[in-house]
Amino acid sequence: MILVRYGEIAVKRGRRREFERKLMENILATLRRKGIEAKAELIRGRILVDAPDEAAKIIAKVPGVVSVSPAREMSYEEVPNYLREALKGLNPKSFKVETQRLDKTFLKTSVDVNREIGAFIVREFGWKVDLENPELTIGIEIIKKKAYVFFEKIKGVGGLPVSTQGKVVALLSGGIDSPVAAFLMMKRGAEIIAVHFDQGKNARKVVEKTVEILNDYSPRDIELIVENHFEVLKPYVVALNRLNMREWTCVVCKIAMLRRAAEIAKEKGALGIVTGDSLGQVASQTLANLYFETMSVRFPIHRPLLGMDKEEIVKIAREIGTYQAFLEYPYCDCPFRPERVVTQGRAEEFQRILEELEKMDSSNL
Secondary structure, three states, rough: EEEEEEOOHHHHHOOOHHHHHHHHHHHHHHHHHHHOOOOEEEEEOOOEOOOOHHHHHHOOOEEEEEEEEOOEEHHHHHHHHHHHHOOOOOOOOOOOEEEEEOOOOOOOOHHHHHHHHHHHHHHHHHOOOOOOOOOOEEEEEEOOOOEEEEOEEEOOOOOOOOOOOOOOEEEEEOOOOOHHHHHHHHHOOOOOOOEEEEOOOOOHHHHHHHHHHHHHHHHOOOEEEEEEEHHHHHHHHHHHHHHHHHOHHHHHHHHHHEEEEEEEEHHHOOOEEEEOOOOOOOHHHHHHHHHHHHHHHHHEEEEOOOOOOHHHHHHHHHHHHHHHHHHHOOOOOOOOOOOOOOOOOOOHHHHHHHHHHHHHHHHHH
16 A cells, blocks of 8 residues: 655645546556556545555656655554564664544544554564654554554655646757756646757757656656757748848747747647746856747747756756766757857847848748
8 A cells, every 4th residue: 555645736725626636647647657557545635545565656756746655554453563563673773653643533642642652662672762863763644544554755746746737848958957847847737748859969869768757757658749950940040141140049049949849839739838948057048038039939938947056957857867868878069059159139139130030931921
């Protein structure tokens, strides 16, 4: 039995039941994708999943889950006998009993249970009690007149269940940042469609591996759409050459990708685009250039990493497993990058480019 805890969902007035059902569906769907058939039951702010213990680490990656514990279900009266056998052979320096009584009709309080079971452990094994920093914590949750006993609490990713907030198109470049941005949107309940602009180098391999990793956090396989970067960008480069403004290539390249992503989003019924932009990190991510890019697209752009520094982003990438995918393949510089790039573009220059792009759009109608 796996005991699943969730947090933020419980305070969603009006949609709590919907979110709880979706989380339960996502857990079961995720387990099925791993070849595990399971049953789940929603009881008093917990989801009880009838599955083998190894399913706990899989469930912990489901957005919306705060923590999970492989547990054993029994009556309260059976707890001492169970612990006598389960703890045999262990010799921790210290322990504590931590009880949560979700069933308020149960006559004993959490403190009563802690004292009773703690006293039994001391009599049976002679272990020292340490309430602050114990080597072993014996967890007990009282739910529907049953006791659920566990010794491990695995941290989940938290957030909201995937697909409760609609769909978004996530740009995946093959770098460190964009997978983290996609993950954070999944964590907030968005279903992602991955889009990669392929330059024919290692970046595509990184993206394919990244999508495999992100699939661990999704109840269903993430769709990956690969676009030919050269074909998408070529007319924009031609327009810049006509204006003799090649230093704007990085900004216009970003605009080209965002515009194509917006088209895909509309086709797929997605409500926005997700990018891995971090303010000031590269030429196309200065505040001025982000402004120009946003104004050129006329479609919602979500930038969950905007206020993060590189260390914060790398930390999350390591935690979710996408950083290793980046290290497997050397990252190649963009072949379109000019010798000099605009970092603080001027509005009047950008207006000239915008007018040229509008001519290009009109000629394609």
